[in-house]
Amino acid sequence: MSEERQQQLQELIEFLRSIQKPNKPIEQIGADENLVTSGLIDSLALVEIVVYLENTYGIDFSTHGFEPERLSSMTSILDFIEQART
Amino acid sequence: MLLDLKVGNLTEPVSGRSWDGPEIHRQVARRIARFKRHQLAAGDRVFLPFGNRLEFFVELLAIWRLGACAVPIDARLTPFEIDTLVKAALPRLAVVDDATDAAVLEALGAAGVGVIDTVDTGDEEALAGRSRLDDDALILFTSGSTGAPKGVVHTHRSLRARWVSLREQLGVTAFERTLCLLPTHFGHGLICNCLFPWLSGQHLFITPPFKPEIIMRLGALLDEHRISFMSSVPSIWRLALKLARPPSAGTLQRVHCGSAPLSAHVWDEIRRWTGTRQVCNAYGITETGSWVAGLSDADCTAEDGLVGEGWGAVVKVLRAADTSAPLDADSECQAGEQGFVWLNTPALMKGYFQRDDLTESAVIDGWFLTGDIGFMDAQGRLVLRGRERDEINKGGMKIYPADIDAVVERFAHAADVCTFAIDDAIYGQTVGIAIVLNQRDDETVRALHKWMTVHLAEHKLPSRWWIVDEIPRTSRGKINRDAVNAACIGLPSLELPKILAGGEKA
Missing domain, CATH: 3.40.50.980 (Rossmann fold)
Structure with a gap:
């Protein structure tokens, strides 16, 4: 994993900590695991992830559209950031 | 019959x-x-x-x-x-x-x-x-699920009065193909969004409630089923306006939004997204059979908190704030003067189930004290400005702080508690709690969390906790939840995930 991607992952984990349900430690969630079905976040919290990506990376969802599966896991979110910025 | x-x-x-x-x-x-x-x-x-x-x-x-x-x-x-x-x-x-x-x-x-x-x-x-007609038809429990339940009893007569009033005010044409995204266990979703159109012979489309994956494809859903009417709550629009593509078939004729009044800005955004100007706040309370006021013709300038005229109801804004004395015509506020919203409607509930004490504190001479604050504008339309009801409006679902307090109070190590609303970008409001514990170690916090998950539905669980030395009270010894919120909100809340994770490692 590149240094930049590692940094993005750490920042993402910190952000997810701020919106997660209290009874599911993020350390127990694998990078490829579904954030909603694992019980880490409520599906409504996907909107908060969208706002985080807009504010942090300047991603415009009106251009990229919104597909929930592209934000389903930490890995897919990092992939999405990479694709959106290229 | x-x-x-x-x-x-x-x-x-x-x-x-x-x-x-x-x-x-x-x-x-x-x-x-x-x-x-x-x-x-x-x-x-x-x-x-x-x-x-x-x-x-x-x-x-x-x-x-x-x-x-x-x-x-x-x-x-x-x-x-x-x-x-x-x-x-x-x-x-x-x-x-x-x-x-x-x-x-x-x-x-x-x-x-x-x-x-x-x-x-x-x-x-x-x-x-x-x-x-005077048989009990519906009981909708609005609070007290952890202690003394408060159930709104509607008879067939009061329900019919609501539906007949709505038919007179709004007709049924716009409701020909009605979509309901709201839960069917509370007044707005059941009595008005579903039963009013369906029992007026219109086609009802029903989905599981509050599903983000459905809201995210709302535009496509509206087009595919040629939906002419939908009702909603603000949290639906927080998602749809951001993440769903607008409908393109132009079938929507009317859109209601309930639970909390729209700001003028969001109101106009919804109009743009839906493609119809017939978007309005539908002011509703379970006790009055839900939608009791709104704009019959909503093609007007959007204004913060604007509701409109009564639908089968007389709406008054009075200075009187309780039911202890008969209402006096002199207590009616002037246009523009803020006061307490009272309603008189044949759709009023029969009363609270086996709780005459509660009914007497809410109803006098057929007038219902809503707990909302507002004023009548120069055109005689109701404008809402706030509420005095003790409730948290989480994405349109009402959560009663007293229900959560009642559970925590029964926890062995809880000395005092106050549950309150916190502003939330997605839900509008969510649940915060301040607790005085006589044992403040992590094990006690974990035990309290476990206690709450056993006794409270997940959506009622507080998302932020503050362990405090005392709960501030008024000079009369009462809790002011807004004051407790103000005292807590600037302070760091408990790192609950970390504490709960500590228990799993042990």
Whole structure:
């Protein structure tokens, strides 16, 4: 994993900590695991992830559209950031 | 008397299932026969801890045709909460579906309630028409699921008064193809979004409630089913405006938004997204059969908090803030003067179930004290400015702080507690809690969290906790929840995930 991607992952984990349900430690969630079905976040919290990506990376969802599966896991979110910025 | 309600078609857009009039009548007749086999009698109560599917609506009609009373229940309640409601309402039967939690089934069985699966009907059909206008038709529990339940009782007469009023004010044309995304266990979703159009012969499209994946494809859903009307709450629009593509077929004729009044900005955004100017706040309270005021013609300038005129109701803004004395005409506020919103409507509930004390504190001489604050503008339209009701509005679902306080107070190491609303970007409001513990170690916090998950449905669990030395009180010893919020919100809240994770490692 590149240094930049590692940094993005750490920042993402910190952000997810701020919106997660209290009874599911993020350390127990694998990078490829579904954030909603694992019980880490409520599906409504996907909107908060969208706002985080807009504010942090300047991603415009009106251009990229919104597909929930592209934000389903930490890995897919990092992939999405990479694709959106290229 | 026979209920002469003219039903429309029913469709589940997500599953693709659909029932027309003859099928609906067949399904109702099978359930009447089944209820008769279970000796359901006039005056009995039936719990419905499921909803938002075709079977829910035919169960409702079958219950009514036998003169019994339906009690729709939030499927997310814990067995403890269900048990509390069972002890209060003493239902003869509960109808469940395949999604009903096994622990809830166990709780119902242990309480001696007969449990029936909604799809278990048999082929026998029967007719019945035992309902009378003043029979209890619906009980909707709005709070007290952890202690002393507060159930709104509507008779067939009060429900009919609501639907007739809406038909007179709004007609039915715009409701020809109505979409409901809201839960069927509370007034807005059930009485007005679903039953008003459906029992006026219009086609009802029902989805599972508050599903983000459905809201994210709302535009496509509206186009695909040529939806002409939908109701909503602000949290639906927080998602849809951001993430869903707008409809393109131009079928929407009217959109309501309830639960909390729209700001002018969001109102205009919804108009742009939906493609219709007929978007308005539908002011509704379960006690008045939900939608009780709004804009019959909504093609006007959007204004913060603007509701409109009464729909089958007289709306007054008075200086009087309680029901301790008869209302006085002199207490009516002038146009533009802020006061307390009172309603007089033939759709008013019969009262709170077995709680005359609560009914007397809310109703006097047929006038209902809403707990909302507002004013009448120069055109005689109601404008809302706030509320004094003790509730948290989480995405349109009302959560009562007292219910959560009542659970925490029973925890062995809790010395004092105050639950309050916190502003939230997605839900509008969410739940915060300040607690005084006589043991402040992590193990006690974990035990309290466990205690709360057993007694409270997940959506009621506080998202932020503050462990404090004391709960500030007024000079009269009362808790001011806003003041507790103000005292806590700038302070770091408990790192609950870390504390709970610590327990799992141990």
